[in-house]
Amino acid sequence: MLRGGMAAACALVLLSVGVALAGPDRDAPYAALLSGHVHDGRVDYAGLKSREKDLDAALAEMAAVDPESLSRNDRFAYYINVYNAWTLKLILEHYPGITSIKEAGSLLRSPWKRVFVRLQSGTVSLDDVEHGILRPMFRDPRVHFAVNCASVSCPPLAGAPYEGASLDAALDAAARRFINNPANTFHADGALHVSRLFDWYGDDFGGRQGVWAFIRRYADPELAGRMDAAKERTLAYLPYDWSLNGR
Structure with a gap:
């Protein structure tokens, strides 16, 4: 009986360790x-x-993780972290001496199409992660404020990994932080000036009217007041700065 009880206890310990390693501890490094x-x-x-x-x-x-074993939110957070971590790796492969992520590509291949991101299922590109997994699988436009392209005009890279348990709040915070930065969003000359992300990925937000509604949802009181007072819902897209987001 004692031996059997010890075995059961050990099994429970191993199970709890497995659960822990499948959670936030997985992202500790x-x-x-x-x-x-x-x-x-x-x-x-x-x-x-x-x-x-x-x-x-x-x-x-990260490459050893089986995404299919994760909950939806854990899987969503996992792929965001994969994208951001491998973007860092891409820059480091060329650092120092690189001033833009675009310099990590070539005339024949953009850096986002390079097949070097290792997943348990195989090796893919950053484009595969973003456009083949994140956008079509999760259909959440807030992802555009979580993935980082190592550039000044990109939404800022988070200082901690995304986690499934807090993902919804983290995505809201990322969208709100980006939108309420006056460098990214302001109303002037009869138009709402916004990031070019809203042009490139406008369909993810529901078109131009959807973009306006999305920004209004996350706008702070001052920006929201200017939007509400606007006579027309006109959008103007800001230039995109591809300079490296280094310190």
Whole structure:
């Protein structure tokens, strides 16, 4: 009886460890890199370069995850983290000496189409993750404020991994933070000036009227007042700065 009880207890311990490793602890190595080298959305690429082996280890742990074993929100958060972590890796492969993510590509292939992102199911590109998984699978336009393209005009890189348990609140916060930055959204000259993300991915927001409604939903009182007072719902898209989002 004692031996059987001990075996059962050990099994419960192993099960609890497995559950823990499938949760936030899974992202601990990546979390440590973000907390040490991402501040206010800007990345300390020099410091991160010195810890590239740690990033490689974190990427290997991500690649070992079976996304199908995760809940919907955990899976959604997982793929966001995959996209952002592999974007960091892409920059580090060319750092120093790179001033824009576009320089990580070539005349024949954009950096987003390079097949180098390792998943349990195989190796894919950043475009495959964003346009083949994140957008069609989860159909949540807030994802555009969570994935980061290592550029100044991109929504800022979060200083911690996304987690399924807090994903909805985190996506709301990311959208609100980006929209209420006066550099990204302001009303002037009879038009609402917005990020070009809303042009490129307008269909994800429901078209131009959907874009207006989405921004109004997250606008702070001052911006919301200007939008409500506007005679016409005219959008103007801001230039996009592809400069590296380094510190």
